[in-house]
Amino acid sequence: MNNETLRYVLGTKNEAKRLAVQKATGIDPICLSVPSGVPAQPMSEQETITGAINRAKAALALAPEAQIGLGLEGGLMYDEAFTGQWYLISVCAAWDGKQLFLGKGLAFPMPKQAIERIVAEKTELSVIMDEWGQTSGSNHRGGAYALLTNDRLNRSDVFCEAVIAAITPYQSRFYTN
Numbered sequence: 392m393n394n395e396t397l398r399y400v401l402g403t404k405n406e407a408k409r410l411a412v413q414k415a416t417g418i419d420p421i422c423l424s425v426p427s428g429v430p431a432q433p434m435s436e437q438e439t440i441t442g443a444i445n446r447a448k449a450a451l452a453l454a455p456e457a458q459i460g461l462g463l464e465g466g467l468m469y470d471e472a473f474t475g476q477w478y479l480i481s482v483c484a485a486w487d488g489k490q491l492f493l494g495k496g497l498a499f500p501m502p503k504q505a506i507e508r509i510v511a512e513k514t515e516l517s518v519i520m521d522e523w524g525q526t527s528g529s530n531h532r533g534g535a536y537a538l539l540t541n542d543r544l545n546r547s548d549v550f551c552e553a554v555i556a557a558i559t560p561y562q563s564r565f566y567t568n
């Protein structure tokens with residue numbers, strides 16, 4: 392693909408996600424709100440990935456001027472095999488109309504108290520992070536990562552790596568498409 396004329400369409404207007412794509416590609420994406428098709432708070436890797444894919448495909452379908460649709464989805468997953476803990480994951484799906492790739496971002500352990508409240512109150516992680524951090528809209532900025540690490544990590548940096556992973560196969564000469 393020709394990087395000079397490449398346009399990305401991102402399936403959300405979330406500011407942390409827009410910034411992640413901007414950092415990963417050097418290009419401001421077209422941002423469109425599209426449905427994820429999964430619950431507002433995904434509770435498994437399967438749901439999180441499905442949401443990312445749905446967003447990437449819906450976004451590209453709505454923006455014919457773009458070559459690549461990107462879907463970024465945050466979600467929770469329970470690791471039964473190794474730790475018996477819940478993790479926050481940040482996934483990017485990339486879709487060019489022919490091939491689909493995923494970038495699976497960092498899995499970050501979540502505090503038990505947050506998960507217990509999400510389950511009991513049927514609420515979302517962002518609500519609890521805002522309450523704990525006395526913020527509003529933190530999911531558009533540093534997110535849980537920034538709150539829990541005292542700003543050593545933030546949501547756009549984590550998604551940025553996931554975006555780079557998902558788009559590299561379209562760009563690197565080492566992948567034959």
Ligand SMILES: O=P(O)(O)OP(=O)(O)OP(=O)(O)OC[C@H]1O[C@@H](n2cnc3c(O)ncnc32)[C@H](O)[C@@H]1O
Pocket residue numbers: 402403404405408427431432433442463464465466479515516517518520529530531533534535536546
């Ligand atoms: O505007 P959109 O693109 O929908 O972004 P979102 O942050 O609302 O939604 P996601 O689907 O990415 O994430 C699912 C839920 O998990 C929350 N969440 C995910 N990652 C988070 C983070 O790093 N910090 C705080 N909340 C997070 C998020 O706010 C949602 O309630």
